[in-house]
Amino acid sequence: MKQMNNYIDKTFCQQDALLENVLASIVDNGMPAMSVSPSSGKLLTMLVSIAGAKDILEIGALGGYSGICLARGIVGEGTLTSLELDEKYAHLAANNLAKAGFAQQVTYLTGPALQSLKQLVVDERSFDFFFIDADKDHYEQYLDDCIALAKPGALIVTDNVLAAGSVVNPEAPLKRYTATMKKFNVTVANHPQLESILLPIGDGITLSRVKK
Ligand code: SAM
Numbered sequence: 001m002k003q004m005n006n007y008i009d010k011t012f013c014q015q016d017a018l019l020e021n022v023l024a025s026i027v028d029n030g031m032p033a034m035s036v037s038p039s040s041g042k043l044l045t046m047l048v049s050i051a052g053a054k055d056i057l058e059i060g061a062l063g064g065y066s067g068i069c070l071a072r073g074i075v076g077e078g079t080l081t082s083l084e085l086d087e088k089y090a091h092l093a094a095n096n097l098a099k100a101g102f103a104q105q106v107t108y109l110t111g112p113a114l115q116s117l118k119q120l121v122v123d124e125r126s127f128d129f130f131f132i133d134a135d136k137d138h139y140e141q142y143l144d145d146c147i148a149l150a151k152p153g154a155l156i157v158t159d160n161v162l163a164a165g166s167v168v169n170p171e172a173p174l175k176r177y178t179a180t181m182k183k184f185n186v187t188v189a190n191h192p193q194l195e196s197i198l199l200p201i202g203d204g205i206t207l208s209r210v211k212k
Pocket residue numbers: 034035036059060061062063064065066067083084085086089111112113114133134135
């Protein structure tokens with residue numbers, strides 16, 4: 001899996017000084033290196049633009065790497081709302097999005113994502129693109145909340161669904177969230193309101209279209 005990802009990153013992702021600076025800022029701030037891979041980031045940009053998405057919701061910001069990739073895909077006017085538990089992380093992400101020229105388009109809501117999601121439902125917000133990339137234990141609840149906030153035909157993209165290959169390869173070291181992701185994938189694949197597929201890019205990404 002690692003070899004395949006290195007090949008895809010190397011062949012399809014150009015050098016990107018802006019994103020490399022985001023990764024460096026994460027290290028400089030003593031934060032964990034868990035941004036999406038370059039190919040996953042590129043896929044996010046392409047999906048947002050292909051879908052023509054205007055209102056995007058991200059769950060899990062870290063230092064803003066995936067946020068920049070999502071914002072880059074917006075054609076014309078649009079917004080990115082990003083949910084992040086840690087205020088320090090949200091602050092760095094906001095700085096990095098501003099450096100990338102997206103300050104006017106992005107809003108960070110800090111605190112547990114489940115609380116922010118509840119508030120977005122109360123506020124009657126709706127979105128046409130979702131990216132789920134936070135704590136794995138809540139993925140099923142995040143999925144339900146995203147469906148509740150989705151415009152018809154919205155796209156829900158979820159990261160880490162292969163858990164470093166451990167959901168398919170019995171020889172791969174088990175991750176803390178291997179069993180959680182196995183269960184999540186079955187839920188996504190069989191959800192009556194979704195049409196879904198899994199792409200083995202990065203740490204595995206599911207694409208789910210909310211049925212109209
Ligand atoms: N999407 C980011 C990127 O690729 O640039 C990486 C996100 S990182 C894998 C997961 C993030 O989820 C961390 O920044 C973490 O603080 C955040 N997180 C963890 N638990 C959370 C929760 N309950 N609510 C909101 N954010 C949470």
